[in-house]
Amino acid sequence: MNVLLTSVGRRCYLVEYFKQELAGKGHVIGVNSDPLTSGMAAVDRRYTVPPIDDDAYIPRLLEICQEESIGLMLSLFDIDLPILARHRDQFEAMGISVVVSDPWVVEAANDKWLTYGLLLEHGLGTPLTFLGLESARSALKRGELDFPVIVKPRWGMGSISIYTAEDMEELEFFYRYALKNIAASYLNILARSDMDHAVIVQEKVQGQEYGVDVLNDLDGNFLTSVVKKKIAMRSGETDIAVTEDNELVRHITESLGVLLKHRGSLDVDIIFDESTGDSKVIEFNARFGGGYPFSHLAGANFVSALLSLAQGQLVDIKCFSYIRGVQGVKAIVPTTLTDY
Amino acid sequence: MNVLLTSVGRRCYLVEYFKQELAGKGHVIGVNSDPLTSGMAAVDRRYTVPPIDDDAYIPRLLEICQEESIGLMLSLFDIDLPILARHRDQFEAMGISVVVSDPWVVEAANDKWLTYGLLLEHGLGTPLTFLGLESARSALKRGELDFPVIVKPRWGMGSISIYTAEDMEELEFFYRYALKNIAASYLNILARSDMDHAVIVQEKVQGQEYGVDVLNDLDGNFLTSVVKKKIAMRSGETDIAVTEDNELVRHITESLGVLLKHRGSLDVDIIFDESTGDSKVIEFNARFGGGYPFSHLAGANFVSALLSLAQGQLVDIKCFSYIRGVQGVKAIVPTTLTDY
Numbered sequence: 001m002n003v004l005l006t007s008v009g010r011r012c013y014l015v016e017y018f019k020q021e022l023a024g025k026g027h028v029i030g031v032n033s034d035p036l037t038s039g040m041a042a043v044d045r046r047y048t049v050p051p052i053d054d055d056a057y058i059p060r061l062l063e064i065c066q067e068e069s070i071g072l073m074l075s076l077f078d079i080d081l082p083i084l085a086r087h088r089d090q091f092e093a094m095g096i097s098v099v100v101s102d103p104w105v106v107e108a109a110n111d112k113w114l115t116y117g118l119l120l121e122h123g124l125g126t127p128l129t130f131l132g133l134e135s136a137r138s139a140l141k142r143g144e145l146d147f148p149v150i151v152k153p154r155w156g157m158g159s160i161s162i163y164t165a166e167d168m169e170e171l172e173f174f175y176r177y178a179l180k181n182i183a184a185s186y187l188n189i190l191a192r193s194d195m196d197h198a199v200i201v202q203e204k205v206q207g208q209e210y211g212v213d214v215l216n217d218l219d220g221n222f223l224t225s226v227v228k229k230k231i232a233m234r235s236g237e238t239d240i241a242v243t244e245d246n247e248l249v250r251h252i253t254e255s256l257g258v259l260l261k262h263r264g265s266l267d268v269d270i271i272f273d274e275s276t277g278d279s280k281v282i283e284f285n286a287r288f289g290g291g292y293p294f295s296h297l298a299g300a301n302f303v304s305a306l307l308s309l310a311q312g313q314l315v316d317i318k319c320f321s322y323i324r325g326v327q328g329v330k331a332i333v334p335t336t337l338t339d340y
Numbered sequence: 341m342n343v344l345l346t347s348v349g350r351r352c353y354l355v356e357y358f359k360q361e362l363a364g365k366g367h368v369i370g371v372n373s374d375p376l377t378s379g380m381a382a383v384d385r386r387y388t389v390p391p392i393d394d395d396a397y398i399p400r401l402l403e404i405c406q407e408e409s410i411g412l413m414l415s416l417f418d419i420d421l422p423i424l425a426r427h428r429d430q431f432e433a434m435g436i437s438v439v440v441s442d443p444w445v446v447e448a449a450n451d452k453w454l455t456y457g458l459l460l461e462h463g464l465g466t467p468l469t470f471l472g473l474e475s476a477r478s479a480l481k482r483g484e485l486d487f488p489v490i491v492k493p494r495w496g497m498g499s500i501s502i503y504t505a506e507d508m509e510e511l512e513f514f515y516r517y518a519l520k521n522i523a524a525s526y527l528n529i530l531a532r533s534d535m536d537h538a539v540i541v542q543e544k545v546q547g548q549e550y551g552v553d554v555l556n557d558l559d560g561n562f563l564t565s566v567v568k569k570k571i572a573m574r575s576g577e578t579d580i581a582v583t584e585d586n587e588l589v590r591h592i593t594e595s596l597g598v599l600l601k602h603r604g605s606l607d608v609d610i611i612f613d614e615s616t617g618d619s620k621v622i623e624f625n626a627r628f629g630g631g632y633p634f635s636h637l638a639g640a641n642f643v644s645a646l647l648s649l650a651q652g653q654l655v656d657i658k659c660f661s662y663i664r665g666v667q668g669v670k671a672i673v674p675t676t677l678t679d680y
Contacts, residue, residue, distance in 0.1 A: 012671045036571060036580055038671040173513050231376060235575045240376055240677075293674030327677040331352045331378040334633030337580075337667040 001026040001311060004070040004096075006061065006084065007052070007077030008032050008039035013293050014076065015042040017303040029068050031061065039076075041337050052080050053189050058087050065094055072310040074099040074264065076287055078157050079189050081106040097218055097310035099264035101286045108260070109286040110190055112200055113154050122259055124252055125280040128203040133175045136201035140168070150202040151175055153182050155190035159236025164204065175199055205280050207273035210246060211238055211291035212253040213265050215302050215320075218309050220261030224320040225254050226295035231327070237290035242327040243298040246272060248279050262286050265302050298326035341366040341651060344410040344436075346401065346424065347392070347417030348372050348379035353633050354416065355382040357643040369408050371401065379416075381677050392420050393529050398427050405434055412650040414439040414604065416627055418497050419529050421446040437558055437650035439604035441626045448600070449626040450530055452540055453494050462599055464592055465620040468543040473515045476541035480508070490542040491515055493522050495530035499576025504544065515539055545620050547613035550586060551578055551631035552593040553605050555642050555660075558649050560601030564660040565594050566635035571667070577630035582667040583638040586612060588619050602626050605642050638666035 003018050005011070008030035018028045019042075030043030033051045040046045047064055050056040065073065073096050075084050084091075085103040092098055100106070108114045112129070119126035128145055130136040131154070139145040151174040152162040161181045165171040178199045182191050191198040214225045227250050232240040253268045260266065267289025269282040292302065299322040305315045343358050345351070348370035358368045359382075370383030373391045380386045387404050390396040405413065413436050415424050424431075425443040432438055440446070448454045452469070459466035468485055470476040471494070479485040491514040492502040501521045505511035518539045522531050531538040554565045567590050572580040593608045600606065607629025609622040632642065639662040648655045 010672060013674050036667070036669065038669045041669055042671070169513075170517070173509075177510070297674055297676050327376070327680065328674050329376065329378045329381055329677055331382070331673045331675045332350060333671045333673045334353050334637055334668050335671045336637050337669055340667065 001071035001307070002029060002068050003027070003307075004029045004031065004061075004065060004068065004073040005039070005043070006031050006073065006075040007080040008037065008043065008046075009076060010038050011076045011288070012038040012042040014288060014303070015039055017296060018307075019044070021301070021304045021307055026071070027068070029064065029070065031064060035340065036337065038335065041335060052077075052083060058083065058090070062090060062094070065091060065096055070094075070096050072097045072099065072306065074288070074306070078110050078285060078287065079186065081286055082110065082190070099218065099306060101220070101260070101262040101264075105260050105262050106286050109266075109284050110155050112152070112156065112283060113197070115283055116200075119281055122255075124256060125278055127205045127280050127282065130201045131197055133172065133199075133201070136171065137168075140171075145201075145203060147171075148204045150204050151178055152200060152202065153178060153187055153191065154194075154198050154200045155182075155187060157187065157236075159233075160185065160187065162236070171201065175201070205271045205273070205282070207271040207278075207280075209282075210244075210249045210270050210272055211241060211289065211294075212249060212268040212270060213289065213292050213295045213300070213302065214253055214257035214262075214268060215265055215305060216257055216262055218263055218306075220263055222254065222258045223305065223315070224300070225250060225257065226298065226300045226322055227253070228291055228294045230291070234330075237330075238294065240327070240329045241291055241294040243294065243322055243324050245324055248272065248277070252279050252281065256281065256284065260286075264306060265289070265292060267291065293330065294326075294328040295322060297328040298322040298324075341411035341647070342369055342408050343367070343647075344369045344371065344401075344405060344408065344413040345379070345383070346371050346413065346415040347420040348377065348383065348386075349416060350378050351416045351628070352378040352382040354628060354643070355379055357636060358647075359384070361641070361644045361647055366411070367408070369404065369410065371404060375680065376677065378675065381675060392417075392423060398423065398430070402430060402434070405431060405436055410434075410436050412437045412439065412646065414628070414646070418450050418625060418627065419526065421626055422450065422530070439558065439646060441560070441600070441602040441604075445600050445602050446626050449606075449624050450495050452492070452496065452623060453537070455623055456540075459621055462595075464596060465618055467545045467620050467622065470541045471537055473512065473539075473541070476511065477508075485541075485543060487511075488544045490544050491518055492540060492542065493518060493527055493531065494534075494538050494540050495522075495527060497527065497576075499573075500525065500527060502576070511541065515541070545611045545613070545622070547611040547618075547620075549622075550584075550589045550610050550612055551581060551629065551634075552589060552608040552610060553629065553632050553635045553640070553642065554593055554597035554602075554608060555605055555645060556597055556602055558603055558646075560603055562594060562598045563645065563655070564640070565590060565597065566638065566640045566662055567593070568631055568634045570631070574670075577670075578634065580667070580669045581631055581634040583634065583662055583664050585664055588612065588617070592619050592621065596621065596624065600626075604646060605629070605632060607631065633670065634666075634668040635662060637668040638662040638664075
């Protein structure tokens with residue numbers, strides 16, 4: 001079976017995991033609008049495709065799926081997910097297992113204001129969040145919100161345009177600045193629908209940040225999760241982490257997976273405050289996250305599980321077991337880009 | 341011969357290059373104040389050492405050099421260089437080849453205001469630079485400087501606290517904001533001497549950015565250089581680059597190496613504007629830069645050259661030759677941190 005990874009970007013390690021599991025019994029095909037990335041360098045075959053918001057994008061993907069006899073398809077990029085979710089049936093009609101969640105799940109993950117509403121509604125802890133400068137300002141005046149606060153894109157990714165404001169002047173400046181930057185960046189693909197409300201202001205939560213990978217099957221049924229304590233970040237991605245048991249963190253994030261009925265891996269960021277025992281979900285992404293390798297290093301194997309599910313096979317129970325206390329780091333390995 | 345890499349940080353690829361060249365005939369020893377880094381994970385033996393600005397730092401390094409029979413020593417971190425430059429004779433007295441430049445060279449590289457003065461004095465192209473908000477503001481009023489401008493730490497590193505200001509409000513805000521952030525970050529180790537003048541404002545230069553590695557021998561005599569066109573950046577480091585001949589860029593950066601008489605590798609950032617034929621040096625660092633792997637991938641081998649020099653051997657001429665047009669990318673390879 002061949003696997004298609006869309007928006008493969010820098011996720012060369014996921015490409016390698018799929019290659020290892022396929023062990024020659026299938027190829028990993030990668031597509032990206034920019035061919036010069038480490039993910040595109042690692043795949044068995046690569047296609048440079050039109051930008052996600054181009055009308056030719058979906059037709060081109062359908063063509064590639066046909067030509068390459070794709071059996072399993074995943075996306076690794078938030079901006080890619082909404083359009084794939086809307087066109088999922090076209091790929092499924094070709095017999096492809098599409099690891100993309102329902103449109104409402106993708107939207108609840110991508111739109112941090114919807115995320116907030118969903119978490120509140122279901123009683124899962126989340127930081128106080130405000131849409132618009134005025135509502136944040138009046139919450140500050142009423143004493144409901146205190147500095148420092150986080151200013152960030154409502155439809156955001158990684159560390160792009162995220163600022164910490166320590167006083168009113170910084171809040172007002174960064175609010176306008178974030179709006180300007182969103183309009184000028186590719187984030188505007190998602191923010192287009194409501195550019196006037198494209199920035200949120202959030203309470204800065206104290207505590208230890210965890211990353212959790214929650215795996216559901218292709219019908220959205222919960223399978224397993226891996227909890228990791230984040231030790232260091234780089235460019236908004238986890239750079240060093242260690243697998244660790246934290247029952248509250250596990251319970252909240254697994255509840256989220258049951259609730260969302262997402263497909264495949266859900267990447268959840270959550271902060272645990274030891275002094276209060278509280279956990280607050282910061283955000284979640286309906287795709288493999290940058291922290292997944294730390295679960296894989298510890299023995300979990302969501303890649304193998306997805307391949308089994310796509311082939312209608314039983315998932316080996318070993319895919320779900322992992323060792324606590326495994327510390328991992330993302331090493332940098334310079335590699336020549338050949339055959340371009 | 342054993343090699344000591346101080347402030348080894350995330351430079352796991354340099355550790356691997358040294359291990360390859362030593363081929364078992366010596367060990368790579370790494371020291372860092374934080375043991376949890378990919379560089380520390382890659383070395384043959386690691387030591388967690390006191391912070392650079394701690395009185396115990398140099399005595400501890402001297403001890404480690406003694407215990408490990410170090411023959412060659414390099415630092416990979418700008419903040420580390422001034423103190424090593426001042427204490428170089430103590431290490432040399434132990435028979436160690438220290439690839440650290442004279443204090444004035446390190447200072448001219450670390451202090452971007454000195455960098456500007458040096459480049460101006462020697463007629464090497466460089467962006468218009470202003471120390472202090474007032475001088476930038478009056479240059480803007482006189483029409484000598486135009487928006488956008490770059491606001492950055494006078495003693496800076498990577499992309500930390502670098503902002504583009506598109507108007508006066510952004511300039512004034514980011515100037516104050518950068519000052520505040522420098523005071524709160526480890527950059528204050530270098531900025532301590534003149535915190536009131538710790539931010540510079542620089543013309544934003546148009547054109548293609550190049551990175552050049554200029555190699556001098558251990559007495560500061562020029563040996564060779566490798567010119568690379570930068571294709572993509574991440575966290576202020578070159579992420580994708582291609583070796584390319586650009587005679588003007590080569591000429592200017594080699595002149596700089598002859599002038600500075602630095603030791604080992606000098607990392608130069610320079611922007612070439614095809615429309616005017618002008619080149620402007622943005623900054624240089626008196627150590628291996630994050631772009632060195634792209635020179636190494638193309639066949640140059642400064643690591644082997646330094647090992648030969650430290651052992652009083654002739655440098656193999658092959659270390660200087662490289663193939664033009666070699667494109668490289670930094671792949672991310674998740675790795676378990678074991679034996680910690």
